[in-house]
Structures are given as C-alpha cells and as structure tokens.
Amino acid sequence: MRSTFTGLEISKRALFTQQAALNTTGHNIANANTDGYSRQVVNMTASRPIEYPGLQNSTVPGQMGQGVEFNSITRVREKFLDSQFQNENKDLGDWSVRKDTLDKLEAIINEPSDTGIRQTIEGFWNAWQELSKTPENTTARALVKERALAMTDAFNQTSRQLNDLSNDLTENIEVKVKQANQYTSQIAHLNEEIYRVEGLGDNANDLRDQRDLLMDNLSQIVNISYTEDERGYNVSMGNTPLVTGKDVSTVLSRGSLEAAAVAGGDLKSGEIYGLIQSRDYYVSNYQFQLNSMINTLVQGDLKTSLPEGMVVPADTTLTLVNADGTTTQKQFNGTLEERTLGANTDVIVKGFNGLHELGYSSSSPLKSGVPFFTLKPGTTSFDASSITVNPDIVSDVSNISSSSRTFIDTDGVEKVVKGNNDMALLLAGVRNNKVNFDPTSSGKPVLMDGTFDEFFRSIVGELGVQSQEATRQATNQQILVDQVDSRRQAVSGVSLDEEMANMIKFQHAYNAAARALTTFDECLDKIINGMGTVGR
Numbered sequence: 001m002r003s004t005f006t007g008l009e010i011s012k013r014a015l016f017t018q019q020a021a022l023n024t025t026g027h028n029i030a031n032a033n034t035d036g037y038s039r040q041v042v043n044m045t046a047s048r049p050i051e052y053p054g055l056q057n058s059t060v061p062g063q064m065g066q067g068v069e070f071n072s073i074t075r076v077r078e079k080f081l082d083s084q085f086q087n088e089n090k091d092l093g094d095w096s097v098r099k100d101t102l103d104k105l106e107a108i109i110n111e112p113s114d115t116g117i118r119q120t121i122e123g124f125w126n127a128w129q130e131l132s133k134t135p136e137n138t139t140a141r142a143l144v145k146e147r148a149l150a151m152t153d154a155f156n157q158t159s160r161q162l163n164d165l166s167n168d169l170t171e172n173i174e175v176k177v178k179q180a181n182q183y184t185s186q187i188a189h190l191n192e193e194i195y196r197v198e199g200l201g202d203n204a205n206d207l208r209d210q211r212d213l214l215m216d217n218l219s220q221i222v223n224i225s226y227t228e229d230e231r232g233y234n235v236s237m238g239n240t241p242l243v244t245g246k247d248v249s250t251v252l253s254r255g256s257l258e259a260a261a262v263a264g265g266d267l268k269s270g271e272i273y274g275l276i277q278s279r280d281y282y283v284s285n286y287q288f289q290l291n292s293m294i295n296t297l298v299q300g301d302l303k304t305s306l307p308e309g310m311v312v313p314a315d316t317t318l319t320l321v322n323a324d325g326t327t328t329q330k331q332f333n334g335t336l337e338e339r340t341l342g343a344n345t346d347v348i349v350k351g352f353n354g355l356h357e358l359g360y361s362s363s364s365p366l367k368s369g370v371p372f373f374t375l376k377p378g379t380t381s382f383d384a385s386s387i388t389v390n391p392d393i394v395s396d397v398s399n400i401s402s403s404s405r406t407f408i409d410t411d412g413v414e415k416v417v418k419g420n421n422d423m424a425l426l427l428a429g430v431r432n433n434k435v436n437f438d439p440t441s442s443g444k445p446v447l448m449d450g451t452f453d454e455f456f457r458s459i460v461g462e463l464g465v466q467s468q469e470a471t472r473q474a475t476n477q478q479i480l481v482d483q484v485d486s487r488r489q490a491v492s493g494v495s496l497d498e499e500m501a502n503m504i505k506f507q508h509a510y511n512a513a514a515r516a517l518t519t520f521d522e523c524l525d526k527i528i529n530g531m532g533t534v535g536r
Contacts, residue, residue, distance in 0.1 A: 025502050036209050036213030039493065135421040173254050173272055177253060188248050191245055192246035290384040306347055308344050314368075
C-alpha cells in the first residue's frame with residue numbers, strides 16, 4: 001500500500017542522486033589536468049517500485065515508481081587501450097634512449113666539421129708531406145711534432161668522452177632500476193589498498209587511476225605484461241614476476257637486468273634495455289673502432305715498398321714479400337753496401353712505428369729511428385686513450401726520421417744523408433696504404449681492408465646511419481604512442497565542455513526535484529493542517 005509521504009521520499013532520493021552527480025562532475029572538472037585521471041560517472045537506476053511482485057500485493061493497478069537511486073560511481077576506462085599504450089610505450093622508451101645516446105656520440109665524434117678528429121689526422125699527414133719537401137728544416141720537424149701531439153690529444157680526449165658517456169649510461173641504469181623498484185612497490189601497495197576498499201563494496205576509482213599511471217610509467221622503463229585477479233595486478237617482465245598481489249616478487253638490480261638483456265632474456269625493450277644496448281653496443285663499438293684504428297696505425301701489418309738505394313739499419317730483420325705473395329725473413333748486418341737495397345723491395349713492417357724505425361734521425365752520431373708513438377705511463381697496449389708521441393721526439397725533433405740513406409765520410413764513419421727525404425715520403429704515404437684492420441677475422445671492425453682515411457670515414461658513416469635509423473624509429477614510436485593516448489583520452493579524458501553541459505543538466509534536475517519536494521510539502525501541509533476544521 002502506498003504511503004502518504006511517498007512523494008517526499010521520491011523527491012529526497014532525486015535530490016541525493018542529482019547531488020551525487022553534481023559532486024562527481026565537480027570532481028571530474030577538478031581533475032581535468034591530473035595525469036592518469038579517468039572520467040567518472042554516476043550510474044543511476046530507478047528505485048524498486050512499491051508493487052514489487054510478491055505473494056501478496058494491493059489492488060492498485062500497475063506499479064507505483066519510487067524515484068531514482070545510484071548504485072555505483074565508476075570510472076570510464078578501456079583496458080584494451082591501456083594494453084596498447086604500454087606495448088608501444090616500452091619501444092618508445094628504448095628508441096628514445098638510443099636516439100639520445102647516438103646524438104651524444106655524434107657530438108663527440110663531431111664529423112663532418114672543421115674542428116673534429118679528421119682535421120687533426122689530416123694535419124698530421126700534411127705535416128709529413130711538408131717535411132718531405134724540406135727534410136732538414138727544423139720548423140717543418142716541429143710542425144710534425146705539434147700535429148702529432150694534436151692528433152694524439154684528440155684521440156685521448158675522444159676516448160675520455162666515450163668513457164664518460166659509458167659511465168653516465170651505467171649511472172642512468174642505476175637510476176632507472178631504482179625508479180622501477182619504486183613503481184613495483186607502489187603498485188603492490190595500491191593492490192592491497194584497492195582490495196581492502198573494494199572488499200567493502202565500493203569502487204576505488206582514484207586508487208585504480210594511480211595504479212594505472214604507475215603501470216604506464218613502468219612500461220616505459222621495462223617491458224611488462226600483467227593479469228588481474230581479485231588481489232589486483234600481477235605484473236611480470238617476460239617470465240620474471242615483479243608484483244603478485246600485495247607482494248613485490250622480484251627486486252630488480254642492475255646486474256640482473258644486464259643479464260636479462262642478452263639475446264633470449266626477459267628484458268627486451270624499455271629505457272633500461274635501451275641504456276644497456278647504448279652502452280654495450282653503440283659506445284663500446286665506437287671505442288673498439290677507434291682503438292682498432294690506433295692499434296693498426298701504430299703496430300699493425302703495413303705493406304710498403306722500400307726504395308732502391310735505401311740503407312737498412314744494422315741488426316734489422318725485415319719481412320720481405322715475394323712475387324708469389326709469400327714472405328721470408330731477412331737479417332741485415334755488415335757493411336753499408338751489404339745493407340743497401342739493390343732494387344725497390346716490398347716489405348711488411350709493424351705499423352707507423354716499424355717504418356719510422358727504418359729511417360735515420362738527423363742527429364750525430366748516426367742513429368736509427370725511434371718508435372714515433374709510445375704508450376702513456378701505466379698503460380700496456382695501444383688504443384685511443386693510451387697513445388702519445390715519443391718523449392724523445394717531443395724533447396728533440398732531430399729524432400724524427402726523414403732520411404733512409406747513409407754514407408761513409410773521409411774518416412771512415414757512417415753518417416746520415418741529411419738532405420734525403422725517402423723516409424719522410426714513405427711515412428707521408430702511409431695515409432694511402434691499404435691495411436687489414438681485422439687480422440683475426442673477428443668481423444668487428446667497420447672496415448676490413450682500406451686506408452686509414454677510409455676507415456675513419458666508415459666510422460662516421462656508420463654513426464650517421466645508426467643515428468638516422470634511431471631518429472626514425474623514435475619518431476614513429478612517438479606517433480604511435482600519441483595516437484593510442486589520444487584514443488584513450490577520447491574515452492577516459494575529461495572534456496570540460498561535456499562536464500559543463502552535465503553540470504547544467506544535473507543542476508536543473510536537482511532544482512526540479514527540490515520544487516517537487518516543495519509541492520509535496522504544501523500538499524501535506526493542507527492535509528495535516530487544513531483538513532477536519534469544517535464546522536468548528
């Protein structure tokens with residue numbers, strides 16, 4: 001049976017429901033610029049009518065409606081778009097880091113330019129060319145020394161910058177690992193909070209938004225996947241569980257992630273993967289290329305042709321190249337005539353140093369060449385960081401070999417022919433000699449056979465291609481991420497225009513409900529205070 005006060009109850013429910021809708025609209029507007037926030041809606045439903053089907057009911061025809069109620073406040077979110085965003089976001093994190101690293105490598109190599117390493121190398125070879133024109137000119141010798149110092153300093157500086165970049169990448173890995181562990185810890189905590197809140201029958205909309213935002217951030221750092229059950233998100237990286245309900249299953253470390261980044265490992269993308277690949281592939285590769293170039297220049301097998309009439313220094317063993325390509329060893333000793341080459345002779349020497357040692361300095365008494373390049377103190381092998389000019393040459397430029405001929409003076413003493421430029425020409429021509437940069441057939445050098453200029457240009461070319469590819473990939477991934485995020489915002493984002501329209505709609509409904517309540521109140525006032533007073 002209907003109640004006299006049914007109208008009041010209907011109006012009250014309408015007021016409460018429209019007020020909840022207005023409050024939710026205000027909450028949406030307040031969080032229009034909040035990262036990760038999802039638009040919320042009030043789900044309204046008609047209240048159960050008074051004549052609900054039962055064993056007994058009144059004779060009133062039809063069902064008398066009892067107004068409106070809201071059974072939940074839910075967020076508008078599409079999980080498919082979240083999954084798409086996270087899948088694209090991990091690749092964006094990877095390629096963004098690679099692009100940034102290659103940009104820094106391009107700045108370090110600084111080619112093509114007028115201030116890069118190539119200019120110092122060019123200056124070194126040109127200085128030898130100038131010395132060959134005036135082999136006894138002290139100024140030309142000093143120029144060779146200074147250009148050699150400039151070249152070795154450039155290689156030393158580049159090596160230091162590459163080492164610094166490698167160390168920076170390692171530090172960034174540590175930072176990203178710490179961030180990832182913070183995210184997994186917060187996700188586990190939110191899993192527990194959401195389980196507790198929703199166990200009481202409420203929807204933890206804002207907590208879920210916070211958790212999804214953490215998932216988005218985590219997906220940019222490492223590749224993740226997840227499933228959801230009653231305990232919350234179960235997050236994993238490949239086959240490695242990271243979060244299970246309220247527990248952090250695995251605490252990440254730099255060592256574990258470096259091991260997982262190898263081929264077939266669980267770490268396949270994300271910023272940490274990009275940092276590891278940038279350090280262990282890009283930076284390490286260019287360090288190797290420069291070191292290979294320096295090592296080959298200084299002491300690699302260098303085939304050259306010694307001119308007829310050249311006097312080989314005493315106690316010298318040369319590797320002669322025969323007509324059929326085979327080699328033989330020959331020891332040179334004895335008199336000047338016995339050490340003089342009767343024809344142009346193809347030999348293999350140990351790099352620039354080995355060729356320089358076959359010449360003679362301009363000092364007296366007769367002195368064969370010293371190694372042109374030496375190692376810095378505390379180093380054991382030639383590379384871009386350890387190479388330097390021999391201190392004997394730095395202190396006395398007369399120790400630079402430019403001549404390859406000697407003579408016996410009237411006193412019977414062997415002396416150098418100071419005006420001869422054979423050795424200076426040979427050393428200047430090393431720039432055009434083709435050498436093998438991969439004697440062990442490792443396949444690692446960017447160029448197997450070629451000149452030093454060609455090898456360096458190959459390094460620069462490889463860097464340019466890699467940087468271009470990384471830029472293309474990063475740009476494409478950014479477009480994909482923006483596209484998915486735009487679709488996600490279209491579904492979950494707050495539109496101020498829409499919210500303002502909803503606000504007016506709910507406001508009018510609230511005002512109408514208030515007016516209905518006033519009307520019912522006036523009717524009841526008439527019944528209570530006006531009826532039964534006739535005849536008094």
